[in-house]
Amino acid sequence: MADSRALLLDAAADEFAVYGFKGARVQAIVKRAGVNERMIYHHFGSKEGLYAAVMLEQRHTLGAAWMPILDKAAAMDPYEGMKTALSGYLDLVTARPQAVALFIHEALSDWSVSHLPTADQLPPQLRELYARGQREGVFPAGRPFEIAYMTAICALMGLTVFSHHFASSEDDTRPELTPELRTHIMAQLLDGLRA
Amino acid sequence: MADSRALLLDAAADEFAVYGFKGARVQAIVKRAGVNERMIYHHFGSKEGLYAAVMLEQRHTLGAAWMPILDKAAAMDPYEGMKTALSGYLDLVTARPQAVALFIHEALSDWSVSHLPTADQLPPQLRELYARGQREGVFPAGRPFEIAYMTAICALMGLTVFSHHFASSEDDTRPELTPELRTHIMAQLLDGLRA
DNA sequence: GACTCTATGCAGTAAATATTTACTTCATAC
DNA sequence: GTATGAAGTAAATATTTACTGCATAGAGTC
Known part of the structure; x- marks a missing residue:
C-alpha cells in the first residue's frame, strides 16, 4: 500500500546520517520505516x-x-550573487x-565510490560569478575559486554539524540557528570573500 | 612487552575516526594494533x-x-593573535x-556523554583577545565571540575533512594542503573576522 | 624455589546482523 | 478468467561481533 521504497529511503537517510554506512543497522531502518x-x-x-x-537521492535533491x-x-552582481548563493545554501x-551528515560520513569513511562532487564539479554559475568578481576587483585576484568556495561551504557544513553547541543548556528542542546568528555568520563569510 | 595499551589507543583512534563508534570493529582495531x-x-x-x-586522550593531546x-x-595584538591561534589550529x-574525524563523528552520532567542548568552554585566551579586538575596533562590535570562533574553526575542520578534494586526479599520496592553499585559507578566515 | 601479579594468548559463547528461502496477496494485462 | 509479476510477510540461515573463561608466561619479591 504505502510506498515502501520512499519510506525506506527516508528512514535510511536518517539512520545513515547518524551512524554512517557500517554503523547503520538495517533493522533500525526497517523499524523506522515501518516496513x-x-x-x-x-x-x-x-x-x-x-x-x-540514498546518496544519489540526497545529492539530487x-x-x-x-x-x-x-x-x-548568476544574474546578479558578484557580491550580491555570492550572498544569495551562500544564504540559500545555509537555508538548504x-x-x-541529514544530507550534510551523509556527505561528511562518506568523506570520513573509506567508501570506494564517492557520491561527492569533485573540485572540478563545483557549481559553474558560482565559478563564473567569482571570476567576474575577481575581474571587477570585488574578490581577491590570486585566490583560486576552489579555495574560496570550499572554505565558505565547509564553514556552513561544519556549523550545521555543531549547531547544537549554540543551544542554551536547558533548551530541549533542536537548536536551530536564530536569524540573528545567521546574519552574523553570513557577514563573516562574505567579508572573508571580499578583496 | 610492547605497550599494548598505547598501541590500542592509536589503532582505535584510526578505526573510530573512519567508522565512528558503532561502525568500528574491535577485530580491525586489534589487527591494526597487532595485539x-x-x-x-x-x-x-x-x-x-x-x-x-581514545576521546579523552585526543582531546587532551x-x-x-x-x-x-x-x-x-593572548600576548599579541588582536589581529596577529587570532592569526597565530588559527594558523596553529590549522597546523594541529x-x-x-583523525582527531577532527573523531569529534565530528561524535557530533553526528547520538552519543550520550559528549567529549566535545561546549560553547562556554571555548578557549578563554581567545575570548579575551576577541573582546579586546572588539574594543579596539579591529573586530565587529556586535558579533558574539562564539559565532566568530565557531565559524572559523568549523571552516578549518570542514576543510580537513574534505581536503582530498584538492588532490589532482592522479595524486595517489595523501593530498596535504600546500603552503599556498594554506595562505589563501588563512587570509579568507582572517578577513572574515575583521570589522 | 615458591608466591604473586600483571600481561598475553587460545578457544570459545551468546547475541546481533545481513541476507535468503518459501510463501501469500493483490492488482492488472491479455 | 487466468496468467504474470510486483509488493509484502514470517521464519530460518550463515556469518559477524563483542565479550569471557581459563591457561600460561614472565618478572619481581621473599
Whole structure:
C-alpha cells in the first residue's frame, strides 16, 4: 500500500546520517520505516544498494533545490550573487542537516565510490560569478575559486554539524540557528570573500 | 612487552575516526594494533571504555598542543593573535586529521556523554583577545565571540575533512594542503573576522 | 624455589546482523 | 478468467561481533 521504497529511503537517510554506512543497522531502518526487512532487498538488493540510492537521492535533491538559487545569483552582481548563493545554501542545509551528515560520513569513511562532487564539479554559475568578481576587483585576484568556495561551504557544513553547541543548556528542542546568528555568520563569510 | 595499551589507543583512534563508534570493529582495531583481542577488555573493559579513553586522550593531546600557542597569541595584538591561534589550529588538525574525524563523528552520532567542548568552554585566551579586538575596533562590535570562533574553526575542520578534494586526479599520496592553499585559507578566515 | 601479579594468548559463547528461502496477496494485462 | 509479476510477510540461515573463561608466561619479591 504505502510506498515502501520512499519510506525506506527516508528512514535510511536518517539512520545513515547518524551512524554512517557500517554503523547503520538495517533493522533500525526497517523499524523506522515501518516496513518489512525483506523490502530492502526487494527494492535495493542490499544494504549497500540502499545506501547508494540514498546518496544519489540526497545529492539530487540538494542540487535541484540549489539550482534555481544559483541561476538567480548568476544574474546578479558578484557580491550580491555570492550572498544569495551562500544564504540559500545555509537555508538548504538548515532544512536538511541529514544530507550534510551523509556527505561528511562518506568523506570520513573509506567508501570506494564517492557520491561527492569533485573540485572540478563545483557549481559553474558560482565559478563564473567569482571570476567576474575577481575581474571587477570585488574578490581577491590570486585566490583560486576552489579555495574560496570550499572554505565558505565547509564553514556552513561544519556549523550545521555543531549547531547544537549554540543551544542554551536547558533548551530541549533542536537548536536551530536564530536569524540573528545567521546574519552574523553570513557577514563573516562574505567579508572573508571580499578583496 | 610492547605497550599494548598505547598501541590500542592509536589503532582505535584510526578505526573510530573512519567508522565512528558503532561502525568500528574491535577485530580491525586489534589487527591494526597487532595485539590480542583480549587486551581491549584487559585495559579498557569494553569497546565503549576504549572509545572513551581514545576521546579523552585526543582531546587532551589537542588541547595540550594548542595551549602554548593560545598563550602566545593572548600576548599579541588582536589581529596577529587570532592569526597565530588559527594558523596553529590549522597546523594541529593537518597533523592529526583523525582527531577532527573523531569529534565530528561524535557530533553526528547520538552519543550520550559528549567529549566535545561546549560553547562556554571555548578557549578563554581567545575570548579575551576577541573582546579586546572588539574594543579596539579591529573586530565587529556586535558579533558574539562564539559565532566568530565557531565559524572559523568549523571552516578549518570542514576543510580537513574534505581536503582530498584538492588532490589532482592522479595524486595517489595523501593530498596535504600546500603552503599556498594554506595562505589563501588563512587570509579568507582572517578577513572574515575583521570589522 | 615458591608466591604473586600483571600481561598475553587460545578457544570459545551468546547475541546481533545481513541476507535468503518459501510463501501469500493483490492488482492488472491479455 | 487466468496468467504474470510486483509488493509484502514470517521464519530460518550463515556469518559477524563483542565479550569471557581459563591457561600460561614472565618478572619481581621473599
